[in-house]
Amino acid sequence: MPDMVSITIAGFLTLGIMSFVYKDNPIYKLCESVFIGVSAGYWFVSIFYQSMLPQLTDKIGLTGELTDSALAYYRQTGRLASGQWFNLIAAGLGIMMLLRLLPKIGWISRWPLAFVIGSIAGLRLIGELQTNIMKQVKESILPLWAPQYIDGSLNLGSSIGHSLTNFVLVVGILTGVIYFFFSKEHKGVFGGAAKVGIWFLMVTFGAAFGLTVMSRMSLLIGRIDFLLRDWLHWLG
Amino acid sequence: MSRPNPPAPSSGQGFWEKFAKLDRRIIFGFIFLALALPLFFTIRQPIPVSPEGKAYYQAIENLPAGSKVLLSFDFDPPSSPELQPMAEATFKQLFTKNCKLVVIGLWPQGPQQAERALASALRDPQFSDKKLEYGVNYANLGFMAGDEVVIQKMNSDIPSTFPSDYKGNATSSLPIMQGVKNYKNFDFIINFSSGFVGTREWVQFCVDRSGAKMIAGNTAVQAPENYPYYRSGQLKGLLAGMKGAAEYETVSNQPGKGLTFMGSQSVAHLIVMLFVILGNIAYFVSGRKR
């Protein structure tokens, strides 16, 4: 199909979705339905060719060690390589997952689901502990007086700057964690620390808001650039 | 998703009370103009480069020539205005250093976005005499379902995790994948991500488990949650959003769409801030009158 026709189709689909900002309308609903259908089809085809087929037909051996592709092997010998049956168990579990669509025997899908849930629980328990607690806490234990030296002599300005920065980090993390401790009433010194924690969290959310605005505007700039440059050729 | 417009202000109300109930479509119009009009002009503004952006560039610059780099593309088309310019500039810097690149995706759209970035980088005349060959200098192993399980499994066996590449060739048949078993066979890892599964999972299951060195390019929405990893040294560099892309293009001297769009970005931010300020004025003035 000629490029300009394809780009025109893309342009009209873009405007169809954008029409929602004026008001909800049938053209937007049509484009939204096309998006849902095409998304579903895209994932459907991609998953089959890029995940299922390689995992179920390309591997040989109990632990997946490769010597040749199963397809090439099958073409040469006319049979599946030994050990391929092990991966067929995975296919069986996958089909059990699909049985969730049938209400009467949907309970069978709990078996493969249990595999997934168990793996995520096991991985996350260690991963979160190692990455988001131990490592983060270790890097948060900072000296509150951090002298900086240039040519052997103390640079007071830089030292005060680094020390203040460390102080901000340590106080911020400590009071932020105190705020999230709801088992003790936030009163007195504890309540005061929690209040300081809220201030740091407000700065965090404010920064997140600023970055979110930047991100959303970037997305829209991309679409407007497509409309004006690629479709209408109004930009050089 | 559709909210009804607020009721029309009555004639007895003051200017600020009416302003507080401004039809949102007027705001939408201002935003559209703020983003569209600057695109018609060539606005060149000095881009201040953040420490984390400089660190991203320097991390690649410090790689020995011929290093083997694993790149994970974990984003889809909506994030491409922010991440695609980063990816293209990264490919160019890596090819300049004669690095060998292996691309994977934990989102199905990722490898396709990678192909586009690769094609754009390879079209650059500076690489035409390098005769970069698929399977030898670079390869795309495609997408694999499994999220963090895939990242974890690559700690032990990458060819088994990605048995074939984007084109259906056996991974073990590619020259670039000879001798590659796990992360220890890569000198560096680069992740482009916009959500789950993304940089956070890569740090958890790749960097912290294998000791690999990694840098990341994130959308501006996702970047705040990864700053702690940069500060703790788990990430050696971080690019955040379109500003990050513009910084990287500046410091690597490869102007692209990141820089082109910063004019629109500037005006849009000012317009949003102006509306917030005016909204607050309207709120406090009409609040005092009551």
Place this chain on the structure above:
Amino acid sequence: MRREIPLFITSVVGLIFIVRFFIPHEPFFSLENVSASWIQVIKAFAIWLGILNLLKVSLDKIYKKEKGWGYSGIIIFSFLAISVAGFFFPLWESRSSDDSYIEHARKFQYPGTSFDWFYSYVYAPLSSTMFATLAFFIASASFRAFRARSFQATLLLLAGFVVMLGSVPIGNVLFAWLPQGWQVSNIADWVRNYPQVAGQRAIQIGIALGIISTSLRLILGIERAHLGGEG
């Protein structure tokens, strides 16, 4: 047994992944690899489950002629259009005579294929524009709802303004009178790297503790919500 066996599987698989971290040798090395291979396939089928469920719901709507059934028809039609392009068009699209059907079909996303056309000119514009319209709504929502009613709200507002101004070059231009090293971009860099990191670390530690306790409950079989309510 409908609930006990899945609980047992959850515990065993969870323990395999935990023990493998501490004992990276056989048999846990192979057990983890096999489990991970199976889970990759199961997750692929789980995505298919979601898609097939969508089709089932859409077909139900068409069959019962519910309100908006026409749009469900469009969903089904669009799904079939791209699926046919991905599964069947390789039959017609040119290929080298050495390739089998499957080998050629696996190049379904190559630039120039029908599937790639759908991706470039239908899927990408639609998905990008869906998210791009959020820019309009974030501006409108900020105007209506972002009020400096308290000290904390003002702090949030100021932090947002500093980061927004510091993220664009015009911030330094407008505040060029600030001394070197104290430009808006420098202040924004400092806010992103220090107070923002402090708050993020506190949030991440809290989330991590929650995830660890939930994971432990799942592995010990105390948490059973994932099994559903019946049977």
